[in-house]
Amino acid sequence: MGIDLHIVTQQVVGGLAVGCVYALIALGFTMMLRATELVNFAQGELVMSGAFIGYTLLVVTPLPYLAVFIVASILTGILGMLIERVALRPIRMRQSPLLNLIIATIGIGICLRLVSQLIWGAAPLRYPVSVGQVGHLVVAGLPMSIQHIWIIALAILSMLGLHYFFERTLPGIAWRASAYDSYTAEILGVSFDRVVTMTFGISSMLAGAAGVLIAPLFFVAQDLWLQGPRSFAGAALGQFHILGTMIGGPILGLLETFAAGYISSAYKNGIAFGVTIIVLMLVAIPRMPRGGSLVFRYGRQSIADLFELNDKQAARLRYAMSAALGVLAFLLPLLLDTYEVYLVTLILIYATGALGLQLVIGYAGAIIVGHAAFLGIGAYTSAILTVYLGVPFLPAMIAAAIVAAAFALLFGPILRLPTHFCAIATLGFGEIMHLVFINWKAVTNGMSGISGIRKPSIGSFVFGEGAPFYFLTIAVLVVVFVALQRLIKSRYGRGLIAARENELAAISMGVNVAWYRTLSFCIAAGCAGIAGSLYAHFFSYISPDSFTILQSIAFLTMVVIGGLGSFAGAVIGAFFVLGVPEMLRTLAEYRILIFGLLLVAFMMFLPGGLADLVHRLLSAFRRKEGTPDVSAASSEQNEILAANPVKNNVSS
């Protein structure tokens, strides 16, 4: 079997070109992690921004490609610094946990994507390729694309520049010093805040440079953002060292090219994520468990505490509220029109999945960005079982939960990773599952999806469209809600919350933290599986496009906006996230932009979410009534000092 050297050469050069771009993007991740322990989820959107800025410069100004490359990089760098100063610094200054910062960067990414869509439109744009970039160069009889060589040369030049900056210039040396030991750097006069801003500036510059380089290979469109999370594998391969990343990027590029060329091109886009997950799980060396609080919460008291009710009164209040909600839920189909019932049913299905996610994020303190994958697993399981195998609805739904939970168990070690790694790994998991839905045609029927899923039935009763399905959904939601609520009040729940509050102490008290977190992940996946089953039977049709990163982010938004650490909040969040855009239907286009803005705004101004807002309003109401605030009621007030020793989560 002969190997065509011409093709191999082109593949190698092409792989290296893409890989060098990956390296630039990944260097941004590595720098950020080194200096601040943060994973900037907007890095991919900055790549996209750089590409768009470069496009405009090329089209509007007479600047040559090289000048555009430099100007676009600088502009993107400035954009990055602005993002840090305007949105992230206020969150950081409040000693918010890493989780809040990560969520904020996800929100910022969404905003950038949508803003670019408003400016440049959603249609892919072709990069105007300047002269001298087309054609091939023949070296030793082997043809190489000039465009690829340009990319490689410019990327290597950028990396050399970065290397010079770190090795020779005083700010570069100061940056390395601060990344190693920010306290000592600080007492020598190297301000940590400035280092953070500088880090954002440089990593965004690198992203911008990468955008201008990679755009000519593809069309310029919003989906360029995925290059960000994908490039993260380069940083992981390089063990999050600067030099390692410079090598890790090209290796990733070659890996992708050859795997696509010789194994299967269908999963090409998943390779990087697979690499990330595998490397992270291998490298995440057992570390000393952290003391202190992972997730700062917001001192939210229960309503019963707020109004100083005794147990009996609290129970009565709970019954009264449940009864009122129950009556409302019962009457709802009579009060709403068909479309509204349809919409509420859909919201309740999502809320069921969001409840599970709340357990992992709000109570276990981990962060899952690929939750929609479990929705999909549940949906496909249920659809396949009922359509192809004739299994009745109820067993199929239970099977959906179990299969989804089994997947979570398989990927359980992800939950042992530090927060930011967990986020990127689960994002990768979501992307890989999406590819599986598309490509495992024998089972999922590929892009055509599975249709003809019957409405659920128990015995001879069929839950048809409208009210019957609505009641089925709400029954499932209530069961899930009550089960989770009971769970969190149990010994397991206490252990889980304790682990979130203080891993070190929890382990010492006998909590098997790693296993508890994995379990919470499985339970969350199970909830999503149930929701997925309902989803499949609700629409009668499923396809891979229903289970993408967008749905995952919608889930995340529900949980965060609803309020971390509140199951009721997750339900409220689902209504808010899916319901509010419906009310503003004229703004449908901007629906996702609104998600992004909301994520950032909530992290900046109301990190406790809607549940916290309700609580604040209630306590304001309580104060107005003239009774003393509970928090000031105690005689020990003088003794009460600030909360925990607050550590700057961002400093290394």
Next chain:
Amino acid sequence: MLTLENIWASYGPVQVLSGVSLEVPAGKVITLLGGNGSGKSTTLKTIVGAVKASAGSIRFEDKEICGMEPREIVPMGISLVPQGRRIFAPLTVMENLRLGAYARRRQEKSKDDFEAIYEWFPEVRQWLRRKGNALSVGQQQLVAFGRGLISRPKLLLLDEPSSGLAPILVERLGEIIMKLKESGMTILLVEQNVHLALSVADYGYILRDGKISMAGPTANLVGDGDLIRHYLGG
């Protein structure tokens, strides 16, 4: 040169300094002694602004510096050599030294500054290209001093320079401090090694539970049996 008046500071709920007052006159070596956790290091961190005092006043050359950031305070001529030396391990000795002058940014004179350091510690010149993590503890000590001195500070703060040092190195340390003193440097020395501190300092303060519990010329402190009781109880 430096005056602390009634300084209070805390880490979260833990009150560390409860009204510390002390004075460092120009050209003198002042020592601050006390057991573990008595607040000695925190006092130094508060002076350079790395820890924010909740109340009180710090005046350096008649300027109020309490509440300022390290990057504003350091260029005024205060230099802190941190506990455990904290050399940047992945950086070369040269880079470590350059960072000593970071806040001042008077690049044009930096050559002279380096020469001055070589005069103090001739050995350092041979290690310039070595990484921090390739240095022995004794070598780190010299580099840490070099990094602290290269900005030509008016006031040098030393945070337990003897911690983790073998006895022979403690002796060398004593010599360095004496030499610095002879050159006219003003030093505030925080130490656990009482003997070392008392043998080089002019005046001593003893810190206990975040308050100054004893003070006096070192000659008086040496004979005081209370000192032992301070450390070992009884």
Next chain:
Amino acid sequence: MSVLKIDDLTVNYGALTALSNVSLEIGNGEIHGLIGPNGSGKTTLCNAITGFLRQKSGEVVFNGQKISSTRAYNMASLGISRTFQDLQVFSEMTGLENVMVGYHGKSRSGVIGGIFRPPRVVREDSEIRDRAYEALESVRLAHLANRPANRMSFGQQRMLELARALVSDPLLILLDEPAAGLSPVMYERLTEILGNLRSHGKTSILLIEHVIRLVMSISDRITVLDHGEKIAEGTPEVVRKDPNVIEAYLGKAMKYVDA
């Protein structure tokens, strides 16, 4: 019989030796003091006993059982509990919940039980609640049972940690600087609680302290560490006069000053 026996324990951090060949024995019901200057390896020893650090060589035997490779989360069920140098409470949980978690290692129920609440689980839960309440009473925090830990004072949080460590009736409790930063009132309360424990004689204590007067006054025996090595051991009287100890604390030659 001894509850804890450490033989020739060596622990490394990378190339750094944090503890070298430390041996130590704690008898039943004994209060054993552990002192030493900053960085002498006290907390490292504590972490090695509780399974957070793996030793390079040597052996740790607890209650007749080798625990050198036991996982940290299993220590509680064996009967070892601890408090921390820098306050590690569950800040958003109430006082009662904090202490209930302290009983985790001694209780069983899991996810299924938590959801379905069979009588066994309900019983266990109310037992945990009762015990936690008692433990809170023993440190006089019962009135704060429903208050989140982060709205307690520093001293109260220290007491809370103590209650959390005591609720499971451990055979051995490691107290890492329990007196640091305590007000005189809370300090009194602490010595009283330690005194009670000693008189019951069921629980042995390894007491790491900077507040030397507490260690000296309450310990049966004291071990002194310096630079990761044991430099002295004995009763408080013996240790206090040991020239090695004086040197470790005050620096060489101080002994002449004393004379």
